[in-house]
Amino acid sequence: MAKKEIVFQNSNYSLSYEILNFGKPQTILFLHGWGSNKEIMKQAFGQTFSSYQHLYLDLPGFGHSSIEAVIDTGTYSDIVHVFLKALHVKPFMVVGHSFGGKVATLLKPEVLVLLSSAGIVAPKSFKVKAKIALFKMLKPFFPKSFYRFFATKDVDGMSQTMYEILKRVVNEDFSEQFLTCKAKTFIFWGKNDAATPLASGEKMHTLITGSHFFPLEGDHFFFLKQNKQIEKTLLEIGF
Structure with missing residues (x-):
């Protein structure tokens, strides 16, 4: 685990991250969901995508990363952008779970992988x-x-502070952001997800032009058991 100190809008942020497969030519950024941290993403994907460098990040206020003020998802994305520039890393793919899916969408990567993403207000x-x-x-x-x-x-x-952030982000409607998304997008969803229902994934799929939608067995954390299937699907379709 490493720490990167950045300054954003006159506030200091200490961001905790970890890199696996260091030195591979292309990087995948993994972003966790609300109430979680980078460890759950590493647990799921640390043994997958061996040909790519992995970057796991604790979003501000989660895990070992600091938070300075009440912010919204757009600001989270801006902070991550500054962080990536400070590391001199430009991920070609961003994988985001739940809340992390909204942040991932705003980062506008070449390839976007959404895992039971938030953003559709049920x-x-x-x-x-x-x-x-x-x-x-x-x-x-x-x-x-x-x-x-x-x-x-x-x-x-x-x-x-985190509760105030939660109140601010929980009802953000990202329909417009999904509608204008230009990334090559793959949407994976737990069929029994009670936190972000399957219908939200289906709607997301209709909004993102050219997206691929894959309902898989499991709940909101389906990707912990379906990690190999996700890897296989992405590698078979190609980026």
């Missing part, structure tokens, strides 16, 4: 709508810490 159930309405009604009468009682389980152990 309709909220009546239960969720009622919970939000009740929270808004009671919020003025309770301290800030009260939010955790109503919040998603994703906030467990989360700092206030």
Whole structure:
């Protein structure tokens, strides 16, 4: 594991990363999802794509990377862009899981691989709508810490800054970004994904012109068991 110090908009960021297969001519950047870190991506793909250099990054606020302010997905992408320039690395492929898929899309790589990517806002159930309405009604009468009682389980152990970021990014609609995406795109999805439903992947596929869509067995973290199938599919189709 290594650290890279960068400055973005007058703020210092210490970004944790790891490189495998150092020196290979082409680089694949792997970006994890919300509440995770680079280790899960390395666990899945560390033994795949042996002909390519791998770059695993803890996004700001996750793993061993710092966070300085409440930011949105666009700013995450800008920070990663500065980081890549500082390393003098230009990945030809970016693999993004969930939240990392949105960041990957904004980086506009030559080849984009989305794993149960976030970015399609699914309709909220009546239960969720009622919970939000009740929270808004009671919020003025309770301290800030009260939010955790109503919040998603994703906030467990989360700092206030990261919670504010989550609130900002969770409902970002990336339909326009997918519609204008020019990358050669491969979309893989867990058939039993409850976090980002399969219908979201199907819609993403219709939005991204020329994209390839592959539903695979598994849940939101299907790629941990389907890593070899993902590698095989990509290598067989070709980049």
